[in-house]
Amino acid sequence: MPGDERESLDRLRGLQRDAETGGPLRLLGRIAAEIDGHAALFDRNGAPLTPHRGLPDAITGTVRRVRSGGTRSAVEHDGQHQLAAFALSTEPDAPTLALAGPSLDRFTAEPGRTDALRLLALSWRAHHAQERWRRADEAGDQVREAVLHLLIDGGLATAHRTAGALGEPLPDPMRVWVVEVGALERGERDAVAEELLRITGDRAWMIKCPVYSGHLIPAVPPMSHEEERACAAELVATATASTGRISVGISNVLPLRDYAVAYQQAFHALAHARGNAERFATFGRGHDLAAEIAGPGQRWARQVLAGLEEFTPQRPQDPTREELQGTLTSWLMFHQQAARHLKIHRNTLQARLHKIGALLDRDLHRLHDQACVDLALRLRNSGAPEGSGADDLDALLRSDAVRRWAAQLLAPLRESPRLRETVRAWLLADTHLTESAEALGLSTTAVRKRLARAEQLLERSLLHSPSLSYDLHFAFRALNPLG
Template sequence: MPGDERESLDRLRALQRDAETGGPQRLLDRIAEEIDGHAALFTPDGTPLTPHRELPGSLAETARRLRGGEARSVVEHDGAHRVAAFALSAEPDAPTLALAGPSLDRFTTEPARTDALRLLALSWRAHHAHERWRRADEAGDQVREAVLHLLIDGALPAAHRTAGALGDPLPDPMRVWVVEIGALERGDRDAVADRLVHLTGGRAWMIKCPVYSGHLIPAVPPMDHERERACLAELVATATESTGRISVGISNVLPLRDYAVGYQQAFHALAHARGNAERFATFGRGHDLAAEIAGAGQRWARQVLAGLEEFSPQRPQDPTREELRGTLTSWLMFHQQAARHLKIHRNTLQARLHKIGALLDRDLHRLHDQACVDLALRLRNSGAADASAEADLDALLRAEAVRRWAAQLLDPLRASPRLRETVRAWLLADARLPETAEALGLSTTAVRKRLVRAEQLLERSLLHSPSLSYDLHLAFRALNPLG
């Protein structure tokens, strides 16, 4: 093979490697090196596709002149250098390649120009298609996240309408799964989500958690028990060195309107799943305190929430009652992560919490007030009110049914007085580890280990929100007042 042909073939191979490994930008860098100058792509309106790089103004001008005429290429002089522009293709949205440098002839000769332009055009099309797919995928994720907010807020008709825009109906009834992916490598969550959809026969309505970046929280139609276990076993077995361990918490079968309850159940089950051999667990044991005092607690709940329910913003820029209620719900569920959940600045979150606290006359950073407001929100739409019931929390907690609920909830800790006392001290310290450690004379690490052990016994989450801390606080109060 003649030397010129061998050199041309080597150059073509190098261009192909650049296109495969670095896309259009790596090809542009190689071309710029060849001509000892600059190479850039410009959109049809003259905007450089690499705006962070400093480029001679003559490049954009030449690219615009090419777009203004009918020629497919332009070669001009710009002082001591030559400037050239080439259309990558006849497609209206295809970019223009503009070059400037003292060695421009190295590019403009055949077949150097033809090979480079063909590969650059193919690389750009592939990159452009990938970007369009990525943007479409991100838009789909945003719609699904909007459905998550609607479901948590109880706006079921709006959730159905929004989900309908994706052509993917929401399952009703369903189980909520919380799938935790141990590692956070880019793309791992997408890969596990695709695997889960495949394993469930396309029936999982997938949502990527906006709070915990390693979590998926799909709504899954109920399955036959054996099929569900096989699906879960295969899912956790897909864990790799890249993804890390996969754990799954599963809620009870619930109507779609109870998605928020299902999410909390699945989150609690996940705490248990992390420590068992199967790496998955279904929510079990226990009853809902709100269900035990549904009618009797309505009057008390209305009294607790009155300030917020009667609120009307005075200025157009003030948050509405619904926004404040959504902020309160998110705070009680996720605490500091609520800003991420709501897509607001943490200063905005704190300002809203200050406003809500003033309306309710509560300190929303104290566990007792958090537990009271959380229970009141759960009771808000729980059924017909008993007008004769007392509007007093302690009176409600003294009811025999509530005391049975509390005893059942705390029963797993009965055999371990040390763990029970640790949990009680943690609640008295507003669920703060340093203060708990100081009160018990232990290290923070020791307290954390005890609470992780308590999570396994209670089969509930304590250290991560949503946490069992509110119900535990009320259970201890029902059996033996705290503090």
Template sequence: MSGGQVHGRQRADDVLRMYRLARTGGSRELLRWVSGRAEGWAGLLDADGGILHGATRATDGIDTGTTARNGTGTGAGAGARSETGTGTGTGPGARNGTGTGTGAGAGTRTAPVARTATGTGAADTDAAVRAGGATGTPAAGGAAWAVEAAALAADGAKELASLGARSFSFDRGPHTVLLFPLDGPPDTAAPLLAVVAPRPLPEGLATLVSDVAVPLAMCWAAETVERTRRRVDLAESRNREAVLHLLMTGQLSIAHQVAGALKPELPDPVRVCVVECPVGRRDEVARVCAEISGGRSWIVRCPVYARHLILVVPAGPDAADPPVGRRVADVVDECVVGASEDVPLSDTATGYRQAFHALPVARGLPTRHARFGSAPEAALVVGAAGAQWADALLNPLLTHVPRRSHDPGSQELTATLSSWLAFSSHATQHLKIHRNTLAARLRLISELLGLDLNRLADQAALDLALRIRATPTAPRTPAPPRTPATPQTPQAPQAPQVPEAPQPPLARRLDALDNVLRGPAVREWAVHQLRPLAGAGASRSTSDPRTTLRVWLDCEAQLAGTAAVLGMSVPGARKRLTRLESVLQRSLLQAPSARYDLWLAFRVLEIAEEPGEPF
């Protein structure tokens, strides 16, 4: 077989290998393979010399640009610098060297590529020795060689741009740099393929670089489209998340405006589903949900829990049969779905809590689907007295005016408090803020309200107050209308009244809450909340589930303190509470938790047992 045939077969094998790598590994694998064949470095650069991707024989890749220049130099003069190459110079910034470039049209030109200088003088020597001794070789490998090769390629890209050439090659020290532009769409800037190899160049390297440009350009174009698609998907996901946030905070008009640019339209009434997806399959499950619902459901990737999808699906006459949540659980293995009752769109936050509380129940069912059991909402049973109490409790927060324009206002602080009560420390992910920002806002809220946010009692009171204000049907007694001022008839002076001693803010608020919790409708609600505990656990253990739950609440819902009081390990206490989740059909250990409702229910029964109460 002749030498030409051997080279032809080798080239054919190389081309087949290129396209296999393009299909399986993309541009990164192609560059890694080219760098191995060149026994050096290969990368993609933008027109300014920035490194987009890079690979060497000994490293996995350099993905960021570098401006490091390597060489040796001695002495110092103003602006003296030293780079690899040959030549001598004296004085400030002396340079010399030659290189060759191939122009796009006819003719060639000489370019000052190999720049070397030895400066002498009595000033600072740092400029001359900044990169001294860093000359690397491909055989040595490591980061030093990769940085040096990337710097050579970046210099060549700038020279290519200044020359207006199509391709370019030059020698620098023991290395040769080859630059070749990739083809791309007319309206986009295609990257440059750069290869840095030691001399003498491996046989056939120029042909290899020419051949690999086509599959590399195809890979780059496909990857660019994929990056654009991901950015669009991320933007849409964030927009949908923003709409859900607006719904959860009761801002329906703004939610409708934002949702108008996205499809489908927001339904009303709705059923909220929380889908717990298998690890790593949330995007796949989202596509399944869209197909099953026929594009009629709002599908939002939960910003707090990486495995959760939140579905807002039509309810009432427009509801799917069978329900979307049940069909998703049937189609996707290992998928668990909790569904809410049918609620008005304005009560989306309530629907989310209900769906989340249905998840622990669904985990224990063969169907992996559960719907929240019918239960009254605390905000609906407190009456007008509860609405007035909520307004008074939250008034310092709702009327807060920030001292500086960039400080959070009342609406932002209220949203922060609501998110923190629901998601605890995960509120940073929900609100997209830093944990220090969250801590600072909570300190301000605590000062404004005069409450200790570390106490479960105060958390429960605030959660109830926020839910009352967020419930459109919560009754409110309007303030008495102002009447025009009329002349007052002089009256005989009255004996001065002795003012009562002021109560501490916390005690006064707790007393007001106790008054709200004395109504018969509230007591019926509390009994309903705790009814599942009657007789529960007797067959499982000798411990009273009410005692376990009460100790957990008295310990501020902390597992360590609960385990210490019960005289057991933390895992043991967690197992007991996990069993109680199935009994109560509510989430306890994972936020949003039912601990606020349970604390209020126990408090209602405590008040009812006090002497002199009518219950």
């Protein structure tokens, strides 16, 4: 093979390699190096689509003449620079390649120019298609996140209509899974999502958690116990092999209207799954404090929430009652992560919490007040009819049913007084590690390790929100009031 043909073939192979590995930007870099100058792509309006630093201002005129003059190319000299512009294809929206450099003849000679333009056009088309798919995926993720907000806030009918826009009906009843991906790269979480869809036969309604970037929180139609365990085990095995360590928490079967409860159950199960050999766990059945006092507690709950439920904004720019209620729900569930969940600035979050606290006469940064408001919301959302009950919380907690509930909740800590005292000190310190460590005379690391051990015994989340801290607060108070 003659030397010039071999050189041409080597150049073409290099262009193909660049197109496959680096896309249009890598190709532009190679072309710029060939002409000892600069290369960039411009859109149909003459605006740059890629970095264009180094190109002279006069290049915009050359590009404009190609776009409007009915010609596919233009090679000019403005007195200081050699300039060139080439239409990548005849499509109206196809970009224009702009060049400036002292060695333009290396590019303009045939057949090298045609090869480069053809590869650049194909590479740009592929890149453009990928970008459109990416934007479509992001739009789909945003719709699914909107459905998540609606489900957590109780907007079931709107959630069904919104999900219907994607052509994927929400499962009802369902289990919520929380899948924690050890690697936080977007592509790896997406790969686990695809694997979960495959394993469940495309039955999972997938949501990517807006709060914890490594979490997936799909709603999955109920399966048999054996099928569910098989799916979870296969997901852990296949995903761990390709992306690293993952863990899976699974809720009980619940109606879709109880999605928020199911999510918290799955989150608690995830805390247990992190420490077991299988790396997956289903929420252990247990009594709910709100269920124990559902009827008698309605009067107390109504009084706790009255200030917020009766609120009417005085100015158009003030947050609505619904916005404040959504903020409160998110804060009680996610705490400082609520700003990320709600897509608002942390200063906006704090301003709303201050407003809500004033309406409720509560300090929403103190555990006791958080627990009371959370319990009141759970009671109001239970839909239980109001029965004869007390206005005083301690009177509600003194019932035999609540004391049995508390004893059952704390039973796993009975054999470890040290862990029980650590949990109690942590609650007394409003779940602040530093203050609880000072009270116990330990390091924060030691307290964290003890709480992680308590998570495994209780099979509930303590260190991350949603946390069991509210129920633990009431359990200790029912058996031996915190002081």
